Amino acid sequence: MMFRVAVTLVFGLTLTSACCDKETKRLQSHWLRTLESYALSPVELERRTNEKSESLNISPGQTTQGDLFEGREISGFIFVQHYGFWFDVTNKSSRSIRLLWPEARYLDEKGVRHELFRQPMGALPPPSEMRISKPVTVEAGGRVHDVIAPIYKSYLVASGCKDLVPYREPLIPTKLDDKNEHQMKVYVDDLARRQVPVRLLLPIEIEGMRYDYTFTFVLKDRWSDLPKQ
Numbered sequence: 001m002m003f004r005v006a007v008t009l010v011f012g013l014t015l016t017s018a019c020c021d022k023e024t025k026r027l028q029s030h031w032l033r034t035l036e037s038y039a040l041s042p043v044e045l046e047r048r049t050n051e052k053s054e055s056l057n058i059s060p061g062q063t064t065q066g067d068l069f070e071g072r073e074i075s076g077f078i079f080v081q082h083y084g085f086w087f088d089v090t091n092k093s094s095r096s097i098r099l100l101w102p103e104a105r106y107l108d109e110k111g112v113r114h115e116l117f118r119q120p121m122g123a124l125p126p127p128s129e130m131r132i133s134k135p136v137t138v139e140a141g142g143r144v145h146d147v148i149a150p151i152y153k154s155y156l157v158a159s160g161c162k163d164l165v166p167y168r169e170p171l172i173p174t175k176l177d178d179k180n181e182h183q184m185k186v187y188v189d190d191l192a193r194r195q196v197p198v199r200l201l202l203p204i205e206i207e208g209m210r211y212d213y214t215f216t217f218v219l220k221d222r223w224s225d226l227p228k229q
Contacts, residue, residue: 027157030181040080041220083168084149100203101133107199127154192219
């Protein structure tokens with residue numbers, strides 16, 4: 001009987017130490033409240049080649065599906081989730097185009113570039129399965145509907161000593177674990193006040209020519225109504 005109790009205790013301690021090790025990230029409750037009072041809103045869409053750049057039309061908040069954008073070859077909408085983007089694009093041209101996802105990047109509020117994962121709209125896979133995506137060809141008149149997330153912001157966390165679960169960090173701030181809740185609110189509030197941008201960079205190949213499409217977003221809240229200095 002004593003042997004059974006000892007074995008049970010050892011087994012229990014083994015499980016506890018496995019899920020309660022100090023190296024595993026813990027889910028902090030205030031991480032989930034980071035962007036309660038804020039939303040990212042698009043302010044600009046730029047189309048650039050080696051020779052020139054031009055601004056394209058983007059209309060924030062025009063549909064329940066997201067923010068509309070319009071160019072000569074493509075149109076669609078983009079909707080910002082706390083962890084990434086929902087992206088819908090239609091090929092308006094008479095030829096196929098290629099979305100060069102391996103070269104696409106998310107630019108954080110510090111201007112640092114991060115690799116992206118994309119897949120057709122649906123639930124994101126576990127962090128261990130998130131890889132840089134291959135180029136996607138969109139035929140003339142075709143449409144794709146994708147979910148996009150920075151790879152580095154998806155990982156496993158533990159809440160207490162429960163099983164590890166996937167967690168998707170909010171896009172802003174870049175780091176969560178170097179600030180407490182008050183510091184994080186002050187930091188994000190300052191980004192909103194100064195309208196510090198984040199960006200989604202997507203290269204698209206059209207008729208053999210590469211175009212870099214850059215979607216620029218800022219935090220929209222009470223600060224967005226202040227006059228620009």
